[in-house]
Amino acid sequence: MAVLVLDAAHVRELFTPAEATRAMRDALTALARDEVHQPLRMVVRPPGAKGLMAVMPSYRGGGRAAYGLKSVCVFHDNPRLGKDAHQGAVLLFSAETGELRALMNASAITEIRTAAVSALATDLLARPDAGDLAILGAGVQARAHLAALAGVRTLRRVRVAGRDPERLRRFAGEAAAWSPVPVEACDSAEAAVTGADLIVTVTTSAEPVIRREWIAPGAHINAVGSSIPTAREIDTATMADAALFVDRRESTVNESGDYLFAAAEGAIGPDSIRAELGSVLIGAAPGRTDDKEITLFKSLGLAVEDLVSADLLYAEAQRLGVGTWVDY
Incomplete structure (x- = not known):
């Protein structure tokens, strides 16, 4: 049996932001x-150990049946070493025999598919004329989100804020080579967010980085950085005032610090979640209701997103002859 191995460069070659956004529409619809x-x-959070490990299995039935598993370690100090905070692998298995079909770089898949889900949410929920983008964070996901959101809205302005001034300046300088509009480095989150109608939070902060009074009527927020119960990026007032959309209800009420902190303060509850993104896609739930409504998509990342990504990449690699095949 031969197994396909795709490294980060192979994944980025095959998985464009536009292709990834279409794949995430497929995943969330399924x-x-x-x-x-x-x-x-x-x-897995061993006491005293650096980082954590997440294990994310899934199965998709129907005409594209397959098993998938992502095992990823999250080390938030990695960017200081010039490494992605997410390190691991995505495995793709046959639904007919259980045989391993592929091993793929999880950092690259996570980077691209996470931003693609935010782009899908933006396309569904943001006002059609939205184009003033604020990004809080200046790492891997900031770069990926700028590229992905430029594919679903015509950007007029991009402002970025982050904790590390040097990293922020470097991001703005590098983005100038490919961003559709210049990227402005801001001294504060408030300066970046004020007046923006598209907001992305992709930080590693455990405390809110955004405040309700900064947010303009009609803005759309993609809250991405926090994926554990003990950290949040969004303040309680924003969580209470926004129309809340999620990738999956069960994951949100169990895993999202943004949700759980606000719920613990009595500001929101399960009924505050208007819909899963997939329900909006299939027409089973409404999206934005008016131009002044603040919409917020709380992204946690789902195993099915990795499975569908790997399945698409496997087919494309076979078609184009990309990757390395090894006997297993």
Whole structure:
């Protein structure tokens, strides 16, 4: 049996932001139609150890049946070493025999598919004329989100804020080579967010980085950085005032610090979640209701997103002769 191995360069070659956004539409539609079996992720946090490990299995039925598993370590100090905070692998298995079909770089898949889901949410929920983008964070996901959102809205202005001034300046300088508009480095999150109608939070902060009074009427927020119960980027007032959309309800009420902190303060509850993104995609739930409504998509990242990404990459690699095949 031969197994396909795709490194980060192969993944980026095959998985463009536009292709990834279409794939995430497929993944979340399948989830909404109950074609996916996906338990909550298991997170391993050894006392005293650096980082954590998340294990994310899933199965998709129907005409694209397959098993998938992502095992990823999250080390938030890695960017200081010039490495992605997410390190691991995505495995793709045959639904017919259980044989391993592919091993792929999880950092690159996570980077691209996470931004693609935000682009899909933006396309569904943001006002059609939205184009003033604020990004909080200046790492891997900031770069990926700028590229992905430029594919679904015509950007007029991009402002970025972050904790490390040097890293922020470097990001703005590098983005100038490919961003559709110049990237402005701001001294504060407030300066970046004020007046923006598209907002992305992709930080590693454990405390809110955004405040309700900064947010303009009609803005759309993609809250991405926090994926654990003990950290949040969004303040309680914003969570309470926004129309809240999620990738998956079960994951949100169990894993999202943005949700859980606000819920603990009595500001929101399960009924505050208007819909899963997939339900909006299939027309089973409404999206934005008016131009002044603040919409917020809380992204956690789902195993089915990795499975669908790997399945698409496997097919493309076969078609184009990309990657390395090894006997297993």
